[in-house]
Amino acid sequence: MVEKYPVIILGGGPAGLTAAIYTCRSQLKTLLVDHGLVGGQITLADRVENFPGFPQGINGMELGELVHQQASQFGLETLPAEVTEVVASGDVFTVRTSNGDFRCSALIVALGADHQKLGVPGEEELLGRGVSYCANCDGAFFQGKEVAVVGGGNSAVSDALFLTKMAKKVHVVHRRHQLRAEAILQEQAMASPRIEFVWDSVVERVEGDGVVSGLRTRRVDTGETSLLPLSGVFVAVGSVPATRTLKGVVDLTPQGHIVTGHMMETSRPGIFACGEARQHAVRQAIASAGDGCTAAIAAIRYLQEQTP
Numbered sequence: 001m002v003e004k005y006p007v008i009i010l011g012g013g014p015a016g017l018t019a020a021i022y023t024c025r026s027q028l029k030t031l032l033v034d035h036g037l038v039g040g041q042i043t044l045a046d047r048v049e050n051f052p053g054f055p056q057g058i059n060g061m062e063l064g065e066l067v068h069q070q071a072s073q074f075g076l077e078t079l080p081a082e083v084t085e086v087v088a089s090g091d092v093f094t095v096r097t098s099n100g101d102f103r104c105s106a107l108i109v110a111l112g113a114d115h116q117k118l119g120v121p122g123e124e125e126l127l128g129r130g131v132s133y134c135a136n137c138d139g140a141f142f143q144g145k146e147v148a149v150v151g152g153g154n155s156a157v158s159d160a161l162f163l164t165k166m167a168k169k170v171h172v173v174h175r176r177h178q179l180r181a182e183a184i185l186q187e188q189a190m191a192s193p194r195i196e197f198v199w200d201s202v203v204e205r206v207e208g209d210g211v212v213s214g215l216r217t218r219r220v221d222t223g224e225t226s227l228l229p230l231s232g233v234f235v236a237v238g239s240v241p242a243t244r245t246l247k248g249v250v251d252l253t254p255q256g257h258i259v260t261g262h263m264m265e266t267s268r269p270g271i272f273a274c275g276e277a278r279q280h281a282v283r284q285a286i287a288s289a290g291d292g293c294t295a296a297i298a299a300i301r302y303l304q305e306q307t308p
């Protein structure tokens with residue numbers, strides 16, 4: 001027989017774990033499924049300085065463990081398994097995993113997203129040693145230094161503007177001759193004396209021995225290559241949400257993010273989504289945690305309404 005829970009949470013990052021604290025404290029038997037290290041992406045952060053409550057900063061792995069411990073002490077059951085399929089049948093949802101099938105009445109999707117990679121030599125090797133996917137998280141480490149932001153959309157231009165507060169110079173490397181960001185952001189970036197644009201160029205490799213020392217770029221029109229000596233490379237070329245299993249179950253954006261309302265409700269009653277897997281997420285641990293709280297409260301209310 002397939003075991004049934006009132007609530008199943010998919011993904012154990014800051015969003016899923018926070019949702020679990022709320023559902024478990026509401027006396028709802030909750031199962032959380034995660035195929036990786038519980039704690040999510042934040043476990044990769046060496047030092048987190050912008051999560052409230054830790055004035056000295058905290059190691060990301062330690063933060064993940066603490067939040068998991070907090071949810072577990074309220075009775076959370078954690079299943080280490082890959083979510084392979086979600087099936088909706090009326091108001092019951094079946095979650096198929098590499099470790100068995102489970103059913104629930106309310107489903108909270110907190111599967112997160114992965115940063116779109118450049119896929120060039122040096123990127124993976126120098127991750128956390130000058131290569132970053134998060135200016136808000138790592139910008140402070142580049143005080144007075146020269147950095148680059150790769151990309152031309154809203155995220156890239158916002159990151160570049162943010163980095164001008166600490167970096168000496170910010171090179172924005174974009175493969176086109178025009179930015180895709182909103183007009184207001186473009187105007188601010190163009191007006192900044194600290195931002196320089198490297199137009200019509202793609203990254204060929206990230207240079208460095210142990211730490212980033214430069215960025216090799218190639219012009220898409222002439223093929224000419226150049227080396228920018230710098231200390232940091234912020235990649236902002238998009239995110240890939242881990243929502244493959246939700247296709248056809250709830251509405252997704254063309255990029256695969258889950259469309260949600262202000263209470264984190266999806267297009268299907270009983271399924272809620274939170275954190276980086278959803279549309280308009282700001283890609284910060286505390287924002288995902290806040291989403292998780294909202295999704296859990298919405299799920300609790302939904303279950304109360306279902307009970308006669």
Ligand SMILES: Cc1cc2nc3c(=O)[nH]c(=O)nc-3n(C[C@H](O)[C@H](O)[C@H](O)COP(=O)(O)OP(=O)(O)OC[C@H]3O[C@@H](n4cnc5c(N)ncnc54)[C@H](O)[C@@H]3O)c2cc1C
Pocket residue numbers: 010011012013014015016033034035036037038039040041042043044045046047048049050051081082083084110111112113133134136137138242274275276277283284285286288
């Ligand atoms: C190196 C690094 C440093 C960072 N530093 C900071 C920082 O200083 N401050 C800050 O606020 N933010 C930081 N962030 C961003 C922060 O980690 C994310 O915004 C946050 O973790 C997103 O939380 P989430 O719960 O939405 O998703 P995630 O953390 O991505 O969690 C999703 C979870 O779902 C699981 N999962 C995905 N697919 C499946 C599947 N099919 N089956 C089972 N499980 C699955 C994953 O294993 C993961 O545990 C950093 C990120 C990185 C990578």
